[in-house]
Amino acid sequence: MSIIFNAGRLGIAVATAFSLVTLTMTPSFAAAKVQRLVTPGGIEAWFVQDATVPLIAMEYAFGGGAAQDPKDKSGTANMVASLMDEGAGDLDSSTFRDRMERRAIELNFNAQRDYLRGSLRMLKEHRDEAFDLARLALTSPRFDAPDVERIRAQIMSGLRRETSNPNSLATRKFLQMAFGDHPYSRPSNGSLTDVPTINVDDIKAYKQRIVAKDTLKIAVVGDVDPGTLATLLDKTFGALPAKATLTPVPEVTAVKPPQKESVTLDVPQTVITFGSPGVKRDDPNFMAAYIVNHILGGGTLSSRLYHEVREKRGLVYSVSGSLLWMQHSGIYIGSTATRADRATETVDTVTSEVKRMAEQGPTQRELDEAKSYLKGSQMLALDTSSKLAGALLQYQLDKLPIDYIEKRNAIVDAVTLDQAKAAAKKLWADGLLTVVVGRAPQAAAAPVAPAPKAN
Amino acid sequence: MTSSFRLAARSVAVVALLLAPAFAISGARAQAVTAKPPTTFKLDNGMQVVVIEDHRTPVVTQMIWYKVGSADETPGKSGLAHFLEHLMFKGTAKHPVGEFSQTVQRVGGEENAFTSTDYTGYYQRISKDQLGKMMEFEADRMTGLVLKDENVLPERDVVLEEYNMRVANSPDARLSEQIMAALYLNHPYGRPIIGWHQEIEKLDREDALAFYKRFYAPNNATLIIAGDVDPQEIRPMVERTYGVIPAQPAIPERRMRPQEPTPAAPRTVTLADPRVEQTSLRRYYQVPSATTAAAGESQALDVLAQLIGGGANSYLYRALVVDKQLAVNAGASYQGTALDSAQFMISASPKPGAEFADIEKTIDAVIADLATNPVPAADLERVKTQLVAEATYAQDSQASLARWYGAALTTGLSVEDIRSWPDRIKAVTAEQVRAAAQTWLDKKRSVTGYLIKDTSAPKREEKRS
Secondary structure: OOOOOHHHOOOOEEEOHHHHHHOOOOOOOOHHHOEEEEOOOOOEEEEEEOOOOOEEEEEEEEEOHHHHOOOOOOOHHHHHHHHOOOOEOOEOHHHHHHHHHHOOOEEEEEEOOOEEEEEEEEEHHHHHHHHHHHHHHHHOEOOOHHHHHHHHHHHHHHHHHHOOOHHHHHHHHHHHHHHOOOHHHOOOOOOOOOHHHOOHHHHHHHHHHHOOHHHOEEEEEEOOOHHHHHHHHHHHHOOOOOOOOOOOOOOOOOOOOOEEEEEEOOOOEEEEEEEEEOOOOOOOOHHHHHHHHHHHHOOOOOOHHHHHHHHHOOOOOOEEEEEEEOOOOEEEEEEEEEEHHHHHHHHHHHHHHHHHHHHHOOOHHHHHHHHHHHHHHHHHHHOOHHHHHHHHHHHHHOOOOOOHHHHHHHHHHOOOHHHHHHHHHHHHOOOOEEEEEEOOHHHHHOOOOOOOOOO | OOOOOOOOOOOOOOEEOOOOHHHOOOOOOOOOOOOOOOEEEEOOOOOEEEEEEOOOOOEEEEEEEEOOOHHHOOOOOOOHHHHHHHHOOOEEOOOEOOHHHHHHHHOOOEEEEEEOOOOEEEEEEEEHHHHHHHHHHHHHHHHOEOOOHHHHHHHHHHHHHHHHHHHHOOHHHHHHHHHHHHHOOOOHHHOOOOOOHHHHOOOOHHHHHHHHHHHOOHHHEEEEEEEOOOHHHHHHHHHHHOOOOOOOOOOOOOOOOOOOOOOOOOEEEEEEEOOOOOOEEEEEEEEOOOOOOOOOHHHHHHHHHHHHHOOOOOHHHHHHHHHOOOEEEEEEEEEOOOOOOEEEEEEEEEOOOOOHHHHHHHHHHHHHHHHHOOOOHHHHHHHHHHHHHHHHHHOOOHHHHHHHHHHHHOOOOOHHHHHOHHHHHHOOOHHHHHHHHHHHOOHHHEEEEEEEEOOOOOOOOOOOO
């Protein structure tokens, strides 16, 4: 899904066939063994002890993310995340990096829409050093001026690239259309006008407000015993402030479809982003919506969109949609791309498939097969320590129970055909929000490569 | 911020049926090592089988690798290996179009396929009780493919859209295409894997079937099974499905391609595109692959790439980004997995206003220093630790292991080569690194590419509606 949002800084949980981690769990090496660990210092973590591979993976998150960026300083959270592994305590950036690299410790942070996330992976023999570097990064990041400017230059370079990238333009325009002036309309990596104004004080203030114990969620998978892990977690997170200071983010529903916008850009292939208001993760009909999205365009080789748009008509290489959920909203978003002169046909085909699904819903057979897929695919989502840790963190952020793994099949099975039809209708009865980025229609009709004029 | 700046947008090293993040890492090093050696055996029809056990989850990955890639295409038919890869999903006499994929999906499995210069691969990830069925399907399509124009022609349009997405819409990818074409004067590695647009447009059913019959056979295939399986238990299953397919004796044991003359002149290419908002400089050197290198040389190049451009403490990043502040990013990489030569790549994204000439001067100085002076022991130790750790991290993913073994085995390496990789990295000396820099990072072996903004093109209207 890296096409949709830049640089993997998604900011929103994505659920497609290729990133089921966020949703599907399974009876696997994980299932029976997920422990809820509470340290003497009161830090809580979900934990799976497994010694198959001599490594430890930890994923954790603080509430906040890009939605907490100051109003005219979008990209603040992203800068904080980009700088937290650039030197801490007595260690300048180069020395800090050197300490990581000498032991092949992987430590990084990223800013999502609602969360500031951290991740740490190490070979087990380097665990003390790894957790100690994480402690330093969390408690005393330096934010030295030369590092701030170096990282700012990299972010600005990325933002400049995006100004002529049709996928970035489509996503930006889509989020603006869907969310208006709500914080969710702003890209996590900020803008060319805002990023230059973010100063060291802004960065320090954000870190001070957000990195605190009360919103912290942790998942750990790997070759470490619970007692040792408890000690490491207390050392790493124990000294953080007790409470974060969060600005309330209002609930928001994406704008009502249909709406259409276009951006003119001279590219051979036109990019089309489409979507509609979605469902939140705690919506009782979430699973029904998830299933109908899978059937419509969940990213497999059997979805309706794949069949109609790609297989039958050869219009596109890739077409799929996802349900994304945030703390205060939910959205359906899909993407595809085709050569300029077939853009209208592609939009029409997608639109009519969405309409057909909204009006008639899936068939019983499609529903049965989708359920079968969703149940069977659970275990694929958990076959590495890192994926499992990521999933266990996402479950906590989504406020799901620790035994969700076992419960999930029953939740999938319980969705009836009527519920699926109702979910499809709710998602798509109003039609689509559409953004088209490419050549203007009159230019698209012209030959792709105009013949050079003889002088 | 992530320190290891892998080349921002490298050439289309692998193209695939579906856009899949799983294959974002392409041409990865042959470095996957498990605690327990994989089980290998060969069928009577010549098919090689490798079984990698991972019992954490009741999941199995089946990957079949054919020793045929874009570098094996006939001139004029570029893109054919990849086009056929797409068409392999169009059904057989026994299993009509869609049945295989629907079966995979019904059980919650995942599937895809990919094409590189030297190999074409297909895989499914499924729960272990489905493995027999998957083998039956995969063996069936090794020889049973049925192609009809009603399926072939729309799929050609799909591939052209893949070309538009990967290449035409991306100035960085267009530059890579030009650099590769300039780097190889005679060897087919200079052709894009996805093909040249005007040749893809003309590929047809007959082309695909002829290519299929010529290259798809058990004696040209390697089967990798990774996951929760017992090699003794699955062997009869492999014999029953794949073992009955006759070998094709016409397929030669070794692939012979036109080889490069000794490189004699450095070349430059400049790609100007109106959409360029961040210029970039990339230099590719033609260097030995893990298969063609003398003992120790490929590992010295692995170490050298990590020293020059692996992370924020690498020499080039420090020189260009931290000290001289000429670039916003800089990196280097070496992809040693190839049947013939490999590429050593250096890249830099200039800061606004920085001159390419100043950046190149810095690159040249970093290389000259490495070619003259032995690297400090502490630096050597640091990068070796990082490289060896990658092998341990790789154990965490059965799909990655399957991919690494498959890529290595289809480009002329052995299981032992893969397993001994960490030890051979540890054995690299400072003198070997110096010699590798001196011998292989010779400008005569290189193409330098510049990506610049085209300001001359008549601007189409850019108003927004």
